[in-house]
Amino acid sequence: MQSLPVGFFEQDAVSLARALIGAELYVEGAGGRIVETEAYRADDAASHSFRGVTPRNRAMFGPVGHAYVYRSYGIHWCLNIVCDGASAGSAVLLRAIEPLAGLDAMSRRRGTRTARLLCSGPGRLTQALGIDGGHDGLAIDQAPFAFAPSAVAHPVQAGPRIGITKAVDEPWRFCLAGSPWLSRPVRIAAG
Numbered sequence: 001m002q003s004l005p006v007g008f009f010e011q012d013a014v015s016l017a018r019a020l021i022g023a024e025l026y027v028e029g030a031g032g033r034i035v036e037t038e039a040y041r042a043d044d045a046a047s048h049s050f051r052g053v054t055p056r057n058r059a060m061f062g063p064v065g066h067a068y069v070y071r072s073y074g075i076h077w078c079l080n081i082v083c084d085g086a087s088a089g090s091a092v093l094l095r096a097i098e099p100l101a102g103l104d105a106m107s108r109r110r111g112t113r114t115a116r117l118l119c120s121g122p123g124r125l126t127q128a129l130g131i132d133g134g135h136d137g138l139a140i141d142q143a144p145f146a147f148a149p150s151a152v153a154h155p156v157q158a159g160p161r162i163g164i165t166k167a168v169d170e171p172w173r174f175c176l177a178g179s180p181w182l183s184r185p186v187r188i189a190a191g
Helices: 013-019 103-110 122-129
Strands: 024-027 030-040 067-072 076-083 090-101 145-148 156-159 173-176
Touching (some): 013 030, 013 076, 013 090, 030 122, 067 122, 076 122, 090 103, 090 122, 090 173, 103 122
Antiparallel strands (some): 024 030, 024 145, 030 090, 030 173, 067 076, 076 090
């Protein structure tokens, strides 16, 4: 893995969400290329940090470049990367990756051999990578994680976030253009 530029995660959530497209993330050798993210800022009504620190969101107020892992609807774990050192409470949700390594382990964890279904969605992604609440607060650039930013610029599409009820029109969902690995197609805002 290439070395991480100093301060990489100290970007605001929207900038980091875009910058993460094409980066690679692995957990104990299983993982791949990040193809879909969503930004959540501290002043964002849809963010878990909007109302302040709680036991659940405590990692969002910790060091940048660390994982914020929470359970969604009591069913699925979701992985976020804490960012923006100037504004505690910002993070980027990882929604999908293109699986590149550890496919057998991911298939076992997910109970499917269909590659498209391994990591296309935040709950599938964490299940495939074996991520759970024990990963909350861990540094993304240290074991068991391995992270490398993209060495090249990738074409990115932006659209509204999905699965939320507040601040739904913010175009803070970023996707690798043309990727077949997304959780859902991108809905481009009319303009």
